[in-house]
Amino acid sequence: MADAFDPTTHPHRRFNPLTNEHVLVSPHRTKRPWLGQTEAPQPTNLPQYDPACYLCPGNSRSSGDKNDTYDHTMVFRNDFAAVLPPPGPLGPAAPHPLLATQPVQGDCDVIIFHPRHDLTLAHLPAEDIEKIIEEWVSIYHKRGTQEGIKYVQIFENKGAMMGCSNPHPHGQVWSLSEVPTIPSIELASLKRYASNPDVSSSEAPRGPNGEPCLLCEYVHYERSVPQDEGRIVVQNEHWVALVPWWATWPFEILVLPHHCHIPSLAHLTPEEKTSFAQILSAMTIRYDNLFSSSFAYSMGIHQRPVPAKEGADDEDDVAHLHLHFFPPLLRSASVKKFIVGFELMAEAQRDLTPEQAAQKLRACSDVHYST
């Protein structure tokens, strides 16, 4: 009991208040010799246009449809959708209460981010990222107001390491007739926090009805920590990108608005969209600079499940718009983290602390290494 607690030395657990799960942090292990899986280096020097790419302008897709010669973004229905549009059959009677079948309908869309085959968010000027944000706003409205849709999940897999077989910059949108597990758990946590009378008041912005918002409160605290000690990687007038206290991926980042409570993409002002594009540019440039390579990740947008419907209950406004970036790389452009064993069976686990990860990302240049 002699030593004082040191978060860079002593094993400890941190609690994720969005999902109510813990992460086990083992900072003393960052010195062990063998960590993670070695991956082949990602291809570089991609062409600006690839005649074999089904996402490049004017090319044909596997459905036989031909892409437009689009200037900024383009949206089409995924030819191998995980869910199918309504109507679908009703579920069968459950043979046992533990084996109920819940049919699900919906749509899966692909958003091409840019005509250039070789560019990613980290290479695009903020004006071009703003066009992608406009496309997210528009598809959130289009799919989210469709009959029977209860959640619109926007996400991006970037890099072969994340199962993305085509480097042409693009994301996906799965719209479902049920709220999926993780957004549903997060929403419940936000609701619980809003109605908890024990939450002490701070100067943080408040959620609907003046009730406390878990994420407004959290980001307000993070902004009060001296910059070089904390978890913030970059910030601007409206947005923060930080490695959350409870991060499970080595260089996980949470992007969220800090100046007020914003439930969804539909609530963004033009100024907020502009600064949103700027922070996405700033943080993805740092990601690429970390290991001087195109940084793989899965990104997902969590927000109000669907836009408010007329006459509908507005309790879903407790949602606080945020983006998760889960990157697999651990300590070089080719060594990624395994999610196996203890993590699959018991609890998320990390060696590097979130503060150490934020420090490494802050130390990266804000100019892309390739320029």
Added chain:
Amino acid sequence: MADAFDPTTHPHRRFNPLTNEHVLVSPHRTKRPWLGQTEAPQPTNLPQYDPACYLCPGNSRSSGDKNDTYDHTMVFRNDFAAVLPPPGPLGPAAPHPLLATQPVQGDCDVIIFHPRHDLTLAHLPAEDIEKIIEEWVSIYHKRGTQEGIKYVQIFENKGAMMGCSNPHPHGQVWSLSEVPTIPSIELASLKRYASNPDVSSSEAPRGPNGEPCLLCEYVHYERSVPQDEGRIVVQNEHWVALVPWWATWPFEILVLPHHCHIPSLAHLTPEEKTSFAQILSAMTIRYDNLFSSSFAYSMGIHQRPVPAKEGADDEDDVAHLHLHFFPPLLRSASVKKFIVGFELMAEAQRDLTPEQAAQKLRACSDVHYST
């Protein structure tokens, strides 16, 4: 609405009552052309003894310690443990209620399964697997009765695909001063089920105090389904290995006793250990035969957190001993499933149904392909 619901055609969700999470099933997608990540083939023709292996009998480990010339199993403390034994420092005061630090102590052990470098569970005679089970029983007792330990997590990572850098057969045991997230969630689900007055009675065995047990009830139902239609892969007098209704991995298997409620390894009779070894042999042989390759997986044992302490509350006896096998392979010896995008951000998702997976595993020979 014309079609009747067909679980091999229509997207649907299934509920996992152990973790209270859903899995999205997209069976119509099993026909899409590109699925999963191609891995390099695993090395075959390993030597019986490898002078460079730190697990082979008589060899030295990185700590400098030398292995015994053991005949069956051998246990040693992990040289790169994720947690450290007590005492440790107290946690610091939380700077904000959302950033509490929970120090954690414990031990990490390695269990070598067999002296032979080249054998896995699928190759070992059941008598040798029984020696491993005895070692699990003994370490569960040793660590679980240690001051301050609240959970003993036994697991195995098999195959380079699962981050296992050494093919010499071995598993791990992490013993912690806190109950980790997943076992804690499962235990809460079992307790909720036991005290739910709405659970209808069946002929299934019962848990403590005659209360219903979620897993006794579930496995009882599965055994009532005609063998060639259901999810059971193999079974014997005491044990069942099945692809659970709510499986998220393509060929996930749950192994559990079916003839009575068994809270932990410490409760097993000699006969139950013998048949336990037999079912582990039978199911791992089928795993290897599925793609005629050494089948990678993470395996974990869930049970009563630690053995009962004298005078302690016995409500943890609601735990029902079971093993999870999570294998990454999808449709060949080299194509594995990605866990990315929608699955990380929203909900587990699978294409192949659990019934289809069980059918493929049942169709495998019960004799190892290499013999």
